[in-house]
Amino acid sequence: MAVTPWDVKGTIDYAKLIWEFGMQPFHELMERIPKPHKLMRRGVIFGHRDYWRIVEAINSNRSWAVMSGFMPSGNPHFGHKMTMDEIIWHQKMGAKTFVAIADIEAHVVRGMNWSKTLKLGFEYIKSLIALGLEKDSIIYFQSKNNDVKDLAIELSNEVNLSELKAIYGFTGETQLAKMFVTAIQASDILYPQLEKFNGPKPVVVPVGADQDPHLRLTRDLASRVNIYSLENIKGGLRIRSRRGTEYLDKLDCLGYEMKKFSEHVDIFGDKNEIEEKVRKIEIECGGFGFIPPSSIYHKFTTGLYGGKMSSSKPESFISLIENPKNASRKVMRAFTGGRATASEQRRYGGEPEKCVVFEMYTYHLIENDKELKEIYENCKSGKILCGQCKKLASELLEEFLKDHQEKREEAEDNLNEYEIIF
Ligand code: TRP
Ligand code: SF4
Numbered sequence: 001m002a003v004t005p006w007d008v009k010g011t012i013d014y015a016k017l018i019w020e021f022g023m024q025p026f027h028e029l030m031e032r033i034p035k036p037h038k039l040m041r042r043g044v045i046f047g048h049r050d051y052w053r054i055v056e057a058i059n060s061n062r063s064w065a066v067m068s069g070f071m072p073s074g075n076p077h078f079g080h081k082m083t084m085d086e087i088i089w090h091q092k093m094g095a096k097t098f099v100a101i102a103d104i105e106a107h108v109v110r111g112m113n114w115s116k117t118l119k120l121g122f123e124y125i126k127s128l129i130a131l132g133l134e135k136d137s138i139i140y141f142q143s144k145n146n147d148v149k150d151l152a153i154e155l156s157n158e159v160n161l162s163e164l165k166a167i168y169g170f171t172g173e174t175q176l177a178k179m180f181v182t183a184i185q186a187s188d189i190l191y192p193q194l195e196k197f198n199g200p201k202p203v204v205v206p207v208g209a210d211q212d213p214h215l216r217l218t219r220d221l222a223s224r225v226n227i228y229s230l231e232n233i234k235g236g237l238r239i240r241s242r243r244g245t246e247y248l249d250k251l252d253c254l255g256y257e258m259k260k261f262s263e264h265v266d267i268f269g270d271k272n273e274i275e276e277k278v279r280k281i282e283i284e285c286g287g288f289g290f291i292p293p294s295s296i297y298h299k300f301t302t303g304l305y306g307g308k309m310s311s312s313k314p315e316s317f318i319s320l321i322e323n324p325k326n327a328s329r330k331v332m333r334a335f336t337g338g339r340a341t342a343s344e345q346r347r348y349g350g351e352p353e354k355c356v357v358f359e360m361y362t363y364h365l366i367e368n369d370k371e372l373k374e375i376y377e378n379c380k381s382g383k384i385l386c387g388q389c390k391k392l393a394s395e396l397l398e399e400f401l402k403d404h405q406e407k408r409e410e411a412e413d414n415l416n417e418y419e420i421i422f
Pocket of ligand 2: 352357384385387
């Protein structure tokens with residue numbers, strides 16, 4: 001198995017991926033999440049980093065945000081729909097919402113021209129709105145957002161080639177622009193914490209697991225551009241300054257019990273409270289005070305005929321804007337977990353865990369958990385056969401797409417009511 005932002009290969013072992021990447025398993029937080037999304041309940045969202053910050057934010061009335069991005073190098077499909085659903089769920093839970101259209105990435109990495117990235121970018125935006133994105137969201141094209149580009153310059157000052165080689169496998173042949181795109185994405189992720197949006201806050205980034213290297217880099221960079229670095233100690237926090245010890249003197253006014261050393265101070269008291277106050281001082285001094293972003297990771301979408309879904313093979317996936325009848329035909333031809341013959345299937349049952357159709361039910365087509373379980377059991381016991389099962393899936397799909405496409409047309413009429421930087 002190989003998982004990078006540019007390539008996903010082999011059979012994915014998600015438990016192993018969590019371990020290799022140093023993520024946390026998602027289920028450990030489940031019981032603390034009020035009304036979890038179906039992708040959470042069903043283990044499709046399988047990993048996270050620091051999502052506890054978001055759980056705490058949901059259960060308090062502090063301000064927090066959700067942000068993710070889409071690269072406009074092809075039409076939006078059901079893989080993107082997962083990210084869209086996750087963004088919208090967090091918005092409904094109270095997050096300030098940010099969406100990046102990664103046109104710089106599409107231009108640099110995929111060679112798309114700007115008029116194409118502009119046109120495709122709006123296809124994503126229309127689907128987001130059709131799925132329920134609200135009007136107070138901040139939507140932007142990377143190439144038109146100067147704050148994002150400015151921040152990317154600051155961030156790129158903190159990272160060198162050896163590091164990029166280690167994280168992304170870049171070589172001496174890699175273009176500078178492709179390297180800079182990693183700084184742009186880090187900037188997308190930290191953008192919601194800029195002062196114009198009231199400064200530091202917990203931010204969750206819902207993405208596919210292949211995007212994790214970007215999150216690792218961003219979390220590192222976030223702490224490197226901060227003035228203060230904070231470390232847990234018994235009963236409080238140890239604070240260092242990255243810009244000289246005169247910044248440590250500014251902490252005197254906090255009024256906690258403190259021990260001063262030549263290169264750091266130890267402050268004793270409630271850690272969250274101290275952290276928040278130190279961040280405030282940092283902002284007053286012109287720093288960023290970034291909180292390391294949180295993330296959640298969903299599983300990959302399987303191609304209709306097995307293997308990986310690939311935007312260069314339109315037969316391997318269903319787009320959100322394709323003809324519903326055509327889409328329904330594709331499902332009828334999809335790869336299932338069925339047996340070679342009907343009598344074998346009646347005897348041994350099917351294998352829903354290997355079935356693309358069952359994946360469609362789980363990720364998108366069936367909201368009700370009981371209904372999903374029923375299909376699972378009927379498949380396992382050989383009570384239903386694939387023909388009948390696919391027919392139901394293709395009907396649900398056709399219905400969904402018709403409705404979605406109608407809503408997309410409405411969205412097109414209402415685009416001017418959204419704040420979009422393009
Ligand atoms: N690189 C992402 C992709 O290929 C798109 C993206 C751009 C993104 N900026 C982002 C994702 C910020 C999450 C957060 O799909
Ligand atoms: Fe998949 Fe349905 Fe066939 Fe089971 S019966 S293998 S869920 S298509």
